[in-house]
Amino acid sequence: MTETENTVEIVRKATRELARKFDNDYWLDKDRKHEYPWDFIKAFAAGGWLGAMIPEEYGGIGLGLKEAAVMMAEISSSGAGMSGGSAIHFYVFPPAPVVKYGSEEMKREFLPQLASGDLLMAFGVTEPDAGVDTSRIKTKAVKVDGGWKVNGQKVFITNAQNAQKILLLARTSPRRDDKPLWGMSLFLADMDREHIAVREIDKLGRAAIDTNELFIDDLFVPEARLVGEVDKGFYYLLDGLNPERIVVGMEGIGLGRAALEIASEYAKNRVVFDRPIGQNQAVAHPLADSWIRLEAAEGMAMRAAELFDEGKPCGPEAAAAKYLGAEAGFEACDRAFSTLGGYAYAKEYHVERLWREVRLLRNAPFSQEMVRNYVSQQVLGLPRSY
Structure with missing residues (x-):
């Protein structure tokens, strides 16, 4: 295992443990009350994670995109979904133009406050x-x-x-x-x-x-x-677009895994016609297929993050990561919905919340159609269609 791979696994384990201290019922309560998850944010601030990609000289911990992407996937897969993902996402990624293009005075004044969670x-x-x-x-x-x-x-x-x-x-x-x-x-x-x-x-x-x-x-x-x-200004934003695409893909993967975890447990324990419903291939195979697709999507996202961390072009890979993560995540949530049947509509089972949140990723931060437009033109060399 390389040093980078070791760091990624350390981040994965630490952020998984921290995120899972806030369970599905916590997020259901926040969803019902439309209440901002300040205690969740404070927990991540105390661990230094809000400054994941802010350089150490400005109060951050200076991690690469691979580590940050894994962190975001662990947050969303914990059951936090996009509510927890977005809460941390907006500390970690929008400051990128300030980190790279802001004045020294601007960076020293604001980046430490972002890293500590004192500035939103x-x-x-x-x-x-x-x-x-x-x-x-x-x-x-x-x-x-x-x-x-x-x-x-x-x-x-x-x-x-x-x-x-x-x-x-x-x-x-x-x-x-x-x-x-x-x-x-x-x-x-x-x-x-x-x-x-x-x-x-x-x-x-x-x-x-x-x-x-x-x-x-x-x-x-x-x-x-x-x-x-x-x-x-727009050209400065471009430096943040590829990381955001990669991370959105990872958040979609995390949402899909959260739903798959719920559905798999339900399928093992729900007995109909004297057998667990997970014994039926019509239930088991779609869930297995979703696991495969989520794993493949993460492979693309981590490849894109690796290219970014190495300073290499990663536009097509980043776009593909967003596309695959959104598709695999939505499909997993939708299949979990089908697995639970009528119970999926009950908020206490949490699947409907994950399903509602993952649907956003097919449209934001840009649509799946725009990804296909980009790949058609930039990768395949086809005429611009829009």
Whole structure:
């Protein structure tokens, strides 16, 4: 076993033990109450895990993506699902542009607070009229004395009910047809409630973690809170997209494993017609097939994470990891639903919660169709279809 492989297994074991201290009933309670899991977050903060990918000099533990990906899979497979996954995800991954492109002053001021859990950050990119075409965002930042004034609207923004800061993407130059993704800038802005109206969205799953619309009206952002250079913000985001794709895939895998664990136990103990239902191949084979697909999806995700950690291109592998993790995870949850039959509808069995949460991953952070578009064009060399 190499040193990296040993570290991965240490992280896997430690985070599995920690995450499983918060059982399925804990997450059911948070889901029912729409209550943010602060005690779960504090437990991971105490272990240093919120700073998993923040360099040690800024208060983190400086792990690679392989270790962080395994951590996120263990969190979601513990029964925490996307409620627990998103709670930790937004400490670990959205700060990536700040780590790489933020000023030294910005990094020293904010990264230690993120690593300790003292600062919660939202991530403001998506807009209601732009969809997956980020080049069409309308939120605009205009230069003023000492900084910028921002106006616009964002949607599907996680954590905005509690966040103190937001990593905000806004247009700083008009859109150009020849370079549509140029002309946007990133700001680490205050969640100033006098200038940002936050409206929570009532949604299907992940009820413990808030999702919101934002209405931004003359929000002032000091010059020092610009991340990197003006007009290059979207390109900075790209550095975080591949890690996010990989980790979302791993979270889908974890959700599938959580459901598979419940379904397998049920199939061993549920007796119908004088035999355990798991003795029937119609029940057993779909669950076995899901185990195989989840294992294969993790193999792709870890391969992509390895390439990223080595500084090698990993776009196709990262996209495939997201695609396979979302598909295998959803299929496993759906098959668990079928295994439990009518009991799957009962919240106390937890499968319906996992099923609701994993469905999100087929659409977010981008759809399965967009993955196929990317692979068609970038890997197979086919003409662009969108």
